[in-house]
Amino acid sequence: MSPSAPTPAYRRLSVEERRSQLLAAALSLFAHRAPEEVSLDDVAEAAGVSRPLVYRYFPGGKQQLYEAALRSAAEELEQCFDEPREGALIERLGRALDRYLAFVDEHDAGFSALLQGGSVVETSRTTSIVDGVRRAAAEHILSHLDVSEPGLRLRMTVKLWITSCEAASLLWLDEGKQPPVDELRDWLVDQFIAVLSVTGARDPQTAALVKALGGDD
């Protein structure tokens, strides 16, 4: 093909490539609008394909496409938590948060719609995909803390902090992405240390961690 030949609109893609292309188009639409405001026609148009083709890949229609897009976003989000087990724990946490907040920044409206609930496409399946991401985040943190059998109080503390990070990112989007993202990251890290210390005052397992964290810095 000569360099000047136009790219054909319907280049033949493999099944996997086509599926990925449709998911990417859906994700970029769901990222900027609430799911109820995205139609299959919009997805077809964004991907430059026909509506029947979208249905061929997602015969369950918008619900199926939304769930597949959500699953793909969840995988991307879980990759944010992949952090080498090297260096100070606080810095690892800061780097994971940087990646998480970049994800929130990129997927803003879709991220809000998903977490705020009340959406017509929200089902127990979508809820369980989101819960899976929360569980993965908690497991990553506990594994970096080198805790294999976290007690009730430590488990609750880690989960509460993850909820706080989620809520903080929603508020951050609501507030026009204020305060600046670097400040938000440091603030969340400091909150983690602070709530761990509060728990440490009533839980020996957490107290030992707080001590180790201080020495690690």
Add this chain to the structure above:
Amino acid sequence: MSPSAPTPAYRRLSVEERRSQLLAAALSLFAHRAPEEVSLDDVAEAAGVSRPLVYRYFPGGKQQLYEAALRSAAEELEQCFDEPREGALIERLGRALDRYLAFVDEHDAGFSALLQGGSVVETSRTTSIVDGVRRAAAEHILSHLDVSEPGLRLRMTVKLWITSCEAASLLWLDEGKQPPVDELRDWLVDQFIAVLSVTGARDPQTAALVKALGGDD
């Protein structure tokens, strides 16, 4: 009426009394089962009335009944936050939390179903009732803190802590109501002071509050 006469099953109630009776029956069912597991027949049976009577009061069926029950629970919940403006702030916060946690204890399964989302009866209307309670909680706290124009960082801190209390009560229910409720209350109060202090390190308005809280104790 002599003391030994049995209470008639269909005593004539006023419209308001009947409505309250049906709502109370619905609330007690929604408190122990997820909304999708409660039928209008269950509500009729619990209230000792016929199903058509339930429909006469709630022609929109279960969705309408659920929303009305939710509204009534939201009012009850907002009353938990009514605390006289007397004594140390930390103690006022502790008393409001005691009432809130008693509410969570009483409405357990219904409380979880509502806040965890993914329920078939969840709509933007039910979400906005719940958001109204969150807003009311934030306003109460800021008014007790004597702040009329909270800045971004203080507002976010208060909202994040409210989210933490919600998440903590869900985890507490999941964990079979462990740790003991008094410990949970003190833990949440301590978390509030800790996250306020973290925010105070980067926000003068919050720093002034933290100082005042310390002196108030």
